Amino acid sequence: MAPISASKILTTKMFSQLLLLSTCSILMHYNSSEATFQPPQTTEMVLYFQDYGAGPNATFSTVAGIAGKLWTFTQFGTVYVTDDPITETPDPTSAMVGRAQGMYVISALDGSTSHAMFSIVFTNRAYNGSTLQIQGTGQQLEVGSEYSVVAGTGKFRFARGYVKFETIYVDAPRAYSVIRCNVTVRLD
Numbered sequence: 001m002a003p004i005s006a007s008k009i010l011t012t013k014m015f016s017q018l019l020l021l022s023t024c025s026i027l028m029h030y031n032s033s034e035a036t037f038q039p040p041q042t043t044e045m046v047l048y049f050q051d052y053g054a055g056p057n058a059t060f061s062t063v064a065g066i067a068g069k070l071w072t073f074t075q076f077g078t079v080y081v082t083d084d085p086i087t088e089t090p091d092p093t094s095a096m097v098g099r100a101q102g103m104y105v106i107s108a109l110d111g112s113t114s115h116a117m118f119s120i121v122f123t124n125r126a127y128n129g130s131t132l133q134i135q136g137t138g139q140q141l142e143v144g145s146e147y148s149v150v151a152g153t154g155k156f157r158f159a160r161g162y163v164k165f166e167t168i169y170v171d172a173p174r175a176y177s178v179i180r181c182n183v184t185v186r187l188d
């Protein structure tokens, strides 16, 4: 049987409907192929947390713990609050990038993990007023301990990704340390 030419069986109305449908599908196809050519917007940052654990200007402090236990880094249930300045280089006098504000809870019975709940609040020119939300449990005693970035605000709306921590300097008598925080986020 010979194929029937479409132009012979289509009324004008049907034809225009078909044309509309195919235009829509071309537009949809165009949009989706456009999207596949868009590389994910990945932002990487290396930040330095200036962590002062003692003295009148402490930026990291124990606020709660299990009664009768020592409230330490390795004791399950210890709660810390933090408002660490964040700088551009390990030098505490280098340019300010923002602050790490929130809390940590030692979340494993053996003290190996800590649950982080804090925001990186940017004050530098590029991201002033924007935040990243860090949340989750990480192997706090391991180098490169990883926590997730679950959200963001301002220039980081819809952000997700991860951070990796590494303590790169410790001055035990002053309870001062510098923690490098490598941030990888996507806004797609």
Ligand SMILES: *[C@@H]1O[C@H](CO)[C@@H](O)[C@H](O)[C@H]1NC(C)=O
Pocket (backbone or CB within 6 Å): 055, 056, 057
């Ligand atoms: C604490 O901060 C205050 C106000 O900035 C400053 O005057 C003081 O010297 C600081 N104290 C120490 C021990 O760093």
Ligand SMILES: *[C@@H]1O[C@H](CO)[C@@H](O)[C@H](O)[C@H]1NC(C)=O
Pocket (backbone or CB within 6 Å): 123, 124, 125, 128, 129
């Ligand atoms: C960040 O924003 C605040 C409030 O809008 C403003 O006072 C401050 O100068 C800004 N800082 C930078 C580095 O742009």
Ligand SMILES: *[C@@H]1O[C@H](CO)[C@@H](O)[C@H](O)[C@H]1NC(C)=O
Pocket (backbone or CB within 6 Å): 046, 143, 144, 145, 164, 165, 166, 180, 182
């Ligand atoms: C963080 O980034 C620095 C600079 O790129 C790199 O040298 C370091 O190994 C990274 N640390 C981790 C834990 O990934």
